[in-house]
Amino acid sequence: MKLRTTLIKNANIVNEGSIISGDILIEGEFIKEISSSISAKSGDVLVIDAEGKHLLPGAIDDQVHFREPGLTHKADIKTESRAAIAGGITSFIEMPNTNPQTTTAQKLEEKFEIASKTSWANYSFMFGGTNDNLDEILKVDPKTVAGLKLFLGSSTGNMLVDDPVVLEKIFKSTNMVISVHCEDENTIKKNLQEHIEAYGENIPISKHPIIRSEEACYLSSSKAIELAKKTGARLHVFHLSTGKETNLFSNKIPLKDKKITSEVCIHHLWFSDKDYDKKGTHIKWNPAVKTEKDKEQLLEALLDDRIDVIATDHAPHTLEEKSNNYTKAPSGGPLVQHALPAMLELYHKEKISLEKIVEKMCHNPAILFDVERRGYIKKGYYADFVLVDLNNPWTVKKENILYKCGWSPFEGTTFKSRITHTFLNGNLVYNNFKFSNKKVAKRLTFNR
Known part of the structure; x- marks a missing residue:
């Protein structure tokens, strides 16, 4: 043929x-x-x-939530992967906190089966760790699965891994990349209770980065890194949101030799706490969008290679869900269609080069996750x-948004x-x- x-x-x-x-x-x-x-x-x-x-090489997004199975009123693999293709993302790695959760080998293969029939973009999935599924983790073939995802804060269902004995066992037992969400739950619970006592049901959205604070992020990230150093595990810290955390990471050796790596997401490079008044719960993420200084320090760490990857943490909710008050509005927002245009806007503002964008969105995810024959423009x-x-130029409007949820935090932005x-x-x-x-x-x- x-x-x-x-x-x-x-x-x-x-x-x-x-x-x-x-x-x-x-x-x-x-x-x-x-x-x-x-x-x-x-x-x-x-x-x-x-x-x-x-x-450019097609971007590889190492962190998306496409909501299938179980949460498909918000999004599904077909709609969100199609939006990703329109946004220049040709490969994605999807997270395990669906319903049911991807915490058994059977549930993982069921998701692969869905994607094989419906996905517009190349696909893989993270396997989810819990306090009681080490046996299932050990069944995973590292050659066919992107890696392992652990929630050390802000989990759904029973995916919070908060047993230190179990956590150490997991870190010692797998050679896969362990990707972690780092926010200290006890710190957040304490901060939230104080704000409920002060404001009742009417907590201002501007308090989100104070409740989900720098302290909560740094405490959890530093503990995860300490454990990785102790056990020799291969650790990847998702969505850094504070300048302070960037100092936990090194640029002294090439990415291929690093055992501890990190990523930053589009929203933490674009928005700051100045935007809460205008955008409200539409920019409520976990970890929270923080200060202008944090935003600047994250970009600085990205440019000097302490941060290795740019991702989206694409996590849609319906407008109705996002329109609730602070305590009821879920965290997360849709991003795959607009991530690359947003980074190119930073290029136009002379904050980052095209070569660096490609390095962080294409080359480095391929290196970090050992993705075979993708992420570069090379013969073969x-x-x-x-x-x-x-x-x-074009403007983000309702009629050109491809997400199933039908909205974007970038609505009204001209790229x-x-x-x-x-x-x-x-x-x-x-x-x-x-x-x-x-x-x-x-x-x-x-x-x-």
Whole structure:
């Protein structure tokens, strides 16, 4: 059977710390050739002229909540992965706090089965740890699953792992990347009770970063790191939200050699406590969006490589749910469609380079999770690409939001950059707001 062939001409290729002008030949699912100039050798080659556009590897989002199974009134794998493709995210790793939770081998395979039929983007899942499922954790094959997720704070269901003996056993028992949500529950409970006594049901949303405080984050993160150093575990700390936490991490060695790594999310780089008055519970996340100084320090740590990855923590809720008062409004918001445009906006503001964005959203997640043949523009790699027009402004409006929940914390924001094409496994799956009719997503594999 003849392989499908696509030739991308005249692109500004952003890859491995440089930007070069050139052509890329895709044959079937893979990159066949990269050169300054490639000619189409037959008439049945799809030729795309990328003159003036930038070609980036497809982003790999290491932390999303697509809500399936059990919470599909908010989102599902089909709708959210489609939104991700429109946002230039070609691969995602989804979290285990669904209903039922992904804490047994059987439930994990059931999610893979759903994704195999409905996902628009390449997919994998985290396996969830609890206080009593070590036997199930030991069944997981590290070559076929992204990693292990532990909630050391802010869990749903019974996923809070708060037994120190169990925690140490888990850290000692697995070679998988252990990704953790770090907020100290006791500190938060104490702070929340004090605010309930002061405000009753009417706690202002601006108190969220005081209730879910810097102290709560730092205490939990530092304990997790201490345990990782003691046990030799491979630890990845999700969604840092404070400048203070960034000092717990090192930039002294390359990412591939690090045992302890960290990530920052889009919302912690974009919003600050100044935005609560206008955005209200729409920017209520756990960990909380904190001060302008924290935001600046997070960006600084991202640029100097103490922080390794940019992710979304995409976690939709309905507008009705988010419109409740402080104590009842759930934390989380939708982000996959707007994450890359938001980072490109920071590029336009001269706060980060295109090369650094690609490093943190594409290369580094691939390195950190040992994702096989993705995250780079290299011969022999899967052809997961995004074409971006850096000078094609558009405004986020209800009618162009693709999330099932139908809203975005970026509503009303005008982005200068537009994603015009997304390629997945060699296929053009998104072209100027139009999707192809066939799904070509694959289960991620891991080179471990």
